[in-house]
Amino acid sequence: MSTAPIAGLDTGPGPERLLTRQFAILALSTSCFFLGVGSLNVLLPQFVVDDLGGSEATAGLAMGSMGISAIVTRVWFGRLADRRGARLIMMIGAALAAIASILLTLTTSVAALVGTRLVYGAGQAAFFTGSTTLAVELAPAYRRSQAASYILIAVHVGMGLGPVIAVALADRLSYDTIWILTALTVAIGGLIARLLAHRRPDPHAGPSPLIHPNALAPGFVSFLGIFAFNGFLIFAPLYAREIGLANVGLVFTVASLTIVIVRLLLGWVPDVIGPIRAGSGALLLTAAGALVVALWAEPAGLFVGAVMLAGGLSLQSPSLIAVAVEGISPNERGSAMATFTGFFDIANAIVGPTIGLIVAGTGYRAAFVTASIVALAGLVFLRVVVGPRWNRTRSVTTAATVICAPRRRG
Numbered sequence: 001m002s003t004a005p006i007a008g009l010d011t012g013p014g015p016e017r018l019l020t021r022q023f024a025i026l027a028l029s030t031s032c033f034f035l036g037v038g039s040l041n042v043l044l045p046q047f048v049v050d051d052l053g054g055s056e057a058t059a060g061l062a063m064g065s066m067g068i069s070a071i072v073t074r075v076w077f078g079r080l081a082d083r084r085g086a087r088l089i090m091m092i093g094a095a096l097a098a099i100a101s102i103l104l105t106l107t108t109s110v111a112a113l114v115g116t117r118l119v120y121g122a123g124q125a126a127f128f129t130g131s132t133t134l135a136v137e138l139a140p141a142y143r144r145s146q147a148a149s150y151i152l153i154a155v156h157v158g159m160g161l162g163p164v165i166a167v168a169l170a171d172r173l174s175y176d177t178i179w180i181l182t183a184l185t186v187a188i189g190g191l192i193a194r195l196l197a198h199r200r201p202d203p204h205a206g207p208s209p210l211i212h213p214n215a216l217a218p219g220f221v222s223f224l225g226i227f228a229f230n231g232f233l234i235f236a237p238l239y240a241r242e243i244g245l246a247n248v249g250l251v252f253t254v255a256s257l258t259i260v261i262v263r264l265l266l267g268w269v270p271d272v273i274g275p276i277r278a279g280s281g282a283l284l285l286t287a288a289g290a291l292v293v294a295l296w297a298e299p300a301g302l303f304v305g306a307v308m309l310a311g312g313l314s315l316q317s318p319s320l321i322a323v324a325v326e327g328i329s330p331n332e333r334g335s336a337m338a339t340f341t342g343f344f345d346i347a348n349a350i351v352g353p354t355i356g357l358i359v360a361g362t363g364y365r366a367a368f369v370t371a372s373i374v375a376l377a378g379l380v381f382l383r384v385v386v387g388p389r390w391n392r393t394r395s396v397t398t399a400a401t402v403i404c405a406p407r408r409r410g
Helices: 021-050 056-064 066-084 086-106 110-138 141-170 175-193 213-242 249-266 269-273 275-295 299-325 330-362 364-404
Strands: none
Touching: 021 056, 021 086, 021 110, 021 141, 021 175, 056 066, 056 110, 056 330, 066 086, 066 110, 066 330, 086 110, 086 175, 086 330, 110 141, 110 175, 110 299, 110 330, 141 175, 141 249, 141 269, 141 299, 213 249, 213 275, 213 299, 213 330, 213 364, 249 299, 269 275, 269 299, 275 299, 275 364, 299 330, 299 364, 330 364
């Protein structure tokens, strides 16, 4: 499979360009898969209430159940990616998600729905682990943060368009028909992934660690940063009603546009100034955004805070991904990415109940102040713990590159 660059899309120096045909195929596959994910997620709560007779609380529990299987299976899929290649993991993930979508047509109880969500969670964990691993593999070493930014844009595009399409179809088609269309969409994402070149892992390399130590510290920082943003996403609709904002959808639109624009235009920043500096700025912006939402209790404050939170998230994850894979063997990148992205699952499982308890006890302002403090804790941990460790690893990697580089004669 050719890896020639796409003319006119990349301005990187030298022959190691980022936006190759392979990277474009990866982005298309990722967007297609998450188009199906987004379509499913927006309609399932309504399906639980309307067709299965469940409550809103039951719908929330059913939706969150996929996080259990994602947390459990992700690290195993990461190791498998190192042994058999990330492309295979993407195709396995798409197959599992398609099967889970088709099983929804047979679902008549909440318990059965939870079963399908467990399968879906494993599929989504496998696909995302494979996709992010391939993004790192396809990128030149000095542009990994930018590659992560672009592949996360692909995820966001799919997750953003999916709900719009699904809601439009819901008035015209039955749930079963939409579930089948969703299955086809994620399956097409897997078929597109089949076009990616297969990397043959080193047969002499030992098994990669199930939980990669290199990714634990940056993953923990990512969790602390995501805590603030996810808390905002979950409770912004209720908070908006309290401060008199009728159309909270505009807030989410502004946040989504901010993420896409920042990652598209500034995705190169961590590669140029370093991921520790970029990540520090991102966490500081996240903390400030949560504080703005807490203290400026007006619609304008919610919009400004949304832009700041989204901007912080946009550079935070790509920066920390670069830290997670720095200095490790290519045969361990799947393990590292699975460990790192596993903290996304933990955040999704913990943030909602934690912020909910704070809101119930002391109100929204205290909840968003807490979110700001958590993000600042991530900033401190990044500077004090992760930064020095990354600098040592970077120094060793740079020295090895210089020593192993071919020398010119004459």
